[in-house]
Amino acid sequence: MSMSSGFLTIVTPTFNRAHCLPRLYESLAQQTDRDFEWIIVDDGSTDATPEFCAAMMAQSQIPVRVIRKVNGGKHTALNAAISAVSSELVFIVDSDDYVTPNAVSRIRDIWSTHRAADRSGICFLRGTTEHDTLGSRFPVNGEIASYIEMRFNRGVKGDKAEVYRSDLLRKFPFPEFEGERFLAEDAVWAPLGLEYKMVHVNEIIYVGNYLEAGLTQGGKSYMVKCPNGAIESVRWFMSPKVDMKVRMPMAWRYIAYGLFAKRSLARHIVTSEAPLFVASQLPAGIALYFYWRRKFRSELSAAQAVGGGQRPAASA
Incomplete structure (x- = not known):
């Protein structure tokens, strides 16, 4: 497993969510560990997203890059970001959500202990609040298991907060098809889960409101x-x-x-x-x-x- 420069990149694909981005920015500015970069991919927004990004970058307390592209869907925005990443790990955070103050610190702590060639990354919990878990907790805290085993064979429910190795996300890019603007993330998480395992940690580092039943x-x-x-x-x-x-x-x-x-x-x-x-x-x-x-x-x-x-x- 090769080392990339830098530790962590937080990637946020966004489309017409200018009103949500300030809360996410504040949660990133409040991190106890500032060793990360934030990449925002503006997927062709027609609202005030470009203006927010320009104003934020002029006075940002954290390293920020903005990629602006023609509208193509979240998966194409993620591909654009991942191709620009130079850090070892990638943490995808949606524009209408936010992270806990110790999120980056906990990612560093866990990865420093569990980093290995057969590990694709870390899976933390998401919460509807910083104290209320979305969906199921993992059966055993710190267990090493694949995405397939944990989420499907054992039936652990609800969206989670996945942190992946950037080299593997480049190895398994999101498939793109002309005229299709939606792609479920299982198109990448599943093949990764057949080859690699993750560390599963019963800690909430990501907050947002989601439906627990999978696809609506x-x-x-x-x-x-x-x-x-x-x-x-x-x-x-x-x-x-x-x-x-x-x-x-x-x-x-x-x-x-x-x-x-x-x-x-x-x-x-x-x-x-x-x-x-x-x-x-x-x-x-x-x-x-x-x-x-x-x-x-x-x-x-x-x-x-x-x-x-x-x-x-x-x-x-």
Whole structure:
């Protein structure tokens, strides 16, 4: 594992969230450990985000870089940031959230103890407040386990605060597809989780309000409208390392998304991570496709009318 210059980069993709950024900036300025850089990626905002960034940089108490790009979605903003990172670790913090005062310090403490070639990073807790955990806590504090094992096989619920090695994020970039502005982060977290493990720490360092049940109905409609990215988000769950209770419904989704993407079904199955298994799930996958096509008929029609999957870009 090679060393990068610097310790930590906090990356914030944002789209029309100028009113949220001051709170996040204040939480970063209050860090007890200032050894980090903040990269803001403005994903084509049309509000006062550029003005806020310019004013902040003129008097910032922390190192800040701003990358401005054409609107393309959160995943494209993350790719732009990661390509510019020179630090060893990357911590993604959304523009409408904030971090606890000791966040950087705790990342340093944990990584100094657990840094290893087979570790992709650290997974902390998120909270609805600094004291109330979002979703589940980890079964054992400090446990070394993969993203797949902890989040899917064991069913730990709720969004978490992941800190990843930057070299691995460059090795596993977010897939980009023309006209698709939404991509679930599992397109990267899952393949990483099949090869590397993380340290899981029962401490809240990140605060924001999220739904605990995973994708909301709106999120599922985005996946259906952006099927090529959706395929990349579920294909890795065909691995035998994934429990059957997860593999089976993911295979149904893989088949359904392939149909929404108008792919050759035979080729779609053959190029999957487990062709025989996926083929065995074909009837259920086709049924799911027709169910979703009926359920999201209006959203699909609207997306086709404007030429592809549309989403308010890089804000979570």
